[in-house]
Amino acid sequence: QKYRAALGSKSPVLVLVDQSHAPIFKRLQDNAKRGRIVEKPNDNVGAVFVLGVTQASTFNVKANSNVESLSLFNVAGMIPGKSREKEFVLFSAHYDHLGKIESVEGDSIANGADDDASGTTAVISLAKYYKQLKNNERTLIFVAFTAEEIGGFGAKYFSSKLNPDDVVAMFNIEMIGKESKFGKNAAFITGYERSDFGAILQKNLAGTDFKFHADPYPSQNLFYRSDNATLAALGVPAHTISTDQIDSDKFYHTVNDELETLDAVNIWSTIKAIALSARTIVAGTDTPKRIPKLEAR
Ligand SMILES: [Zn+2]
Known part of the structure; x- marks a missing residue:
């Protein structure tokens, strides 16, 4: 302290x-x-x-600091809504990862296949899907954020570029590459109880095998650990959808988060479930409740 x-x-x-x-x-x-x-x-x-000094009357300090500036960028695309152009629905994931980390058996590259190339894949697939459908009443924004792992800078910047009150819902997708603790055809939504976003999605999946659950790891504070957090604090029903078993995922944030560990069927079924469950929000017939805004810090 x-x-x-x-x-x-x-x-x-x-x-x-x-x-x-x-x-x-x-x-x-x-x-x-x-x-x-x-x-x-x-x-x-x-x-x-x-x-180890108990007393000092004078001191000298010699220090060097190098400042290197990094330019970072998000990648975003948009499909304007047919009738509700000013109402935004976001689909997001982060495309950055840890970069180089301490080497394990000669491998020092943290690939981030699950965290979060899997989510980025979902965002790209959803963008292609909605472009083909061409029937979204609300405006859809697809964004791949940068710099999530070092403090959510990409999402923070993005959030400052639009009015959060115009964002109807945010589907942030994080780590859907491996089967969830609920087994196949299941994912969880962080902050499920904070709005009726999860209930709407679940309603739209009626008659299918897929189920969205509440976050089974509340002590991990996942709701505030991903890119949905910034917009959620500004009142947006912004949630993260994941299938990761974060309490036991031995590949998490290691050099072994590689393509071979991923389950393509799990990714595919989760993307399909998101597309299906989002349809009434995309069409403008469902609007999730707002999340209470956090006080300015
Ligand atoms: Zn991540």
Whole structure:
């Protein structure tokens, strides 16, 4: 807590750290060496931590910091609505992943096949599908976000470019590449109880084998861990659809999240279920309830 307070300080601070905290100090030191990604570099503030000093009357600090700017972009497409052009339905996933991570048996590339190429595949497939149908009354926006893994920057930027009140619903799709804990033909919706989005989808699946469940991992706080979070905080019924067994997925965020681990039938059936269950929202005959807006932080 004190560490965070020091880092968030508005003026430069010097913190003397007791030897008893040496292991944590070492860990934070390693983290600091790796650098971090921020939206805008802030060069006025600094916190210096010194280990094992009990008293100091003077000190010198020598430090180098390299600032590298990254340009990031989302990829989006739109099919204007036939009659309700100002009412948006979003279908999204993130196309970024972790990049290079610590090497395991010579492999250092985290592919992110499930997280979230599977979701991106769904967004592309849905875009193709609705383009063929050509009967959407509401405007459909398909977006592949960047920089989800490093803090949801792509989704945050996107959310600032439209009026959230115009967004009727957001289908964010994350990790649908492996069978869910409910077995085949099932997926879960994060924040199911926060709006009637899930109930509408489920109603539209009546007569099929597919079922949407409430999030079985509430303690993982998944609702606020993906790209739906920004728009949800702004009042949009924005939910994430997933089939991942996050509590036991041994490939999650490792170099082994590879194509071979994916179950194509699971991806296909989930995409089909999303298309089917979204139809009344796309047609404008169902409108999910808004989610209470979060207070400005
Ligand atoms: Zn993800």
